[in-house]
Amino acid sequence: MKVVFIQIRLILLMLALIGGVSACKGDGEVAGTQQMTPSKQPAIEDSDGSTTPFKNKIKIGFSMDTLKEERWQKDKDLFKKAVESLGAEVEIMAANGDDAVQIMQAETLISHGIDLLVVVPHNAEAVASIVKKAHSAGIKVLAYDRLVKNADVDLYVSFDNEQVGEMQAKAITRLVPKGKYVYIGGADTDNNAHLFKKGVFNVLQPLIDKGDITVVYDQWTKDWTPANALANMQAALKANNNQIDAVIAANDATAGGVIQALTAQGIAGEIPVSGQDAELAAAQRIVEGTQTMTVYKPIKLLTEKVAELAVKLARGEETGADRKVNNGKIEVPSVLLPPITVDKLNIDDTIIADGFHSREDVYKNVKNK
Known part of the structure; x- marks a missing residue:
């Protein structure tokens, strides 16, 4: 009987030991699982000192x-x-x-x-x-x-393009307050071209209404190309027997086409021409005297x-x-x-000072620079 009792105690002891081992193993698995749970994503510090997830x-x-x-x-x-x-x-x-x-x-x-x-x-x-x-x-x-x-x-970021047109018109009307005007617009498909034109006519319309200015030619330029602007300006000159007093061109590419047409007629530099974009060729034309102004959009x-x-x-x-x-x-x-108006007087203090174009490149074709 005593032997049976001892065996029973041994069995109970073994069961207790097995249970303890199982319990320990279970605790270990939970801990291991916790350790393997991905930690929160590291945070990055924003400019205001706050943090956002990486x-x-x-x-x-x-x-x-x-x-x-x-x-x-x-x-x-x-x-x-x-x-x-x-x-x-x-x-x-x-x-x-x-x-x-x-x-x-x-x-x-x-x-x-x-x-x-x-x-x-x-x-x-x-x-x-x-x-x-x-x-x-x-x-x-x-x-x-x-x-x-x-x-x-969701968002639109640009320059004030209506103001660009106003700058162009103000610069040209200061030089030619009365006379026959040609408007060479940009591409009809480009909303900016419409904004430029709106700005131009904000300035011109009161002078048109007074009878001081007559717009004798007004045309869009397909794809903004100089070749199409050249064709437009040739048509404008032909229709008016070269009797043009001023040209407002929507950008420097179209101004290039305009000046090419004027050059062919021997009147480049005699007729004020606007532009926009501050392209190198336009800057060179400004210091040479064949283009009046451009608009610099940094x-x-x-x-x-x-x-x-x-x-x-x-x-x-x-x-x-x-x-x-x-x-x-x-x-x-x-x-x-x-935007910024640029002409012969401030070209050094704007596009050249900003490093947009070098002085050497702008003035390379000009004597006594």
């Missing part, structure tokens, strides 16, 4: 109308540099004036997993479909320099502002847009930067 590097898609003009090459290079300086990356595609290509390229950028799409539209209306496609993929859209019409654009300022706001928009942060611009569908939150 995210993968932000990728911006940049859909450009063209790289055929000097101005847009600068935009591309400076924007890329500005985005990368903020720790983001950018993929750039240019359609060179083809609406179908731009839409296809935007779709490609969307498929590449971008966080935000920045668009310089060739056609303000056609690009509306890009905005819709991007939004369907959960991607916001920022309109760069040119407004996208009839679309739910592209470095634009690219840095767009890069900053694009990253904020991609992160879901506030952009601080302080303006609204109607695009035919909504009041688009907008940031508009101030």
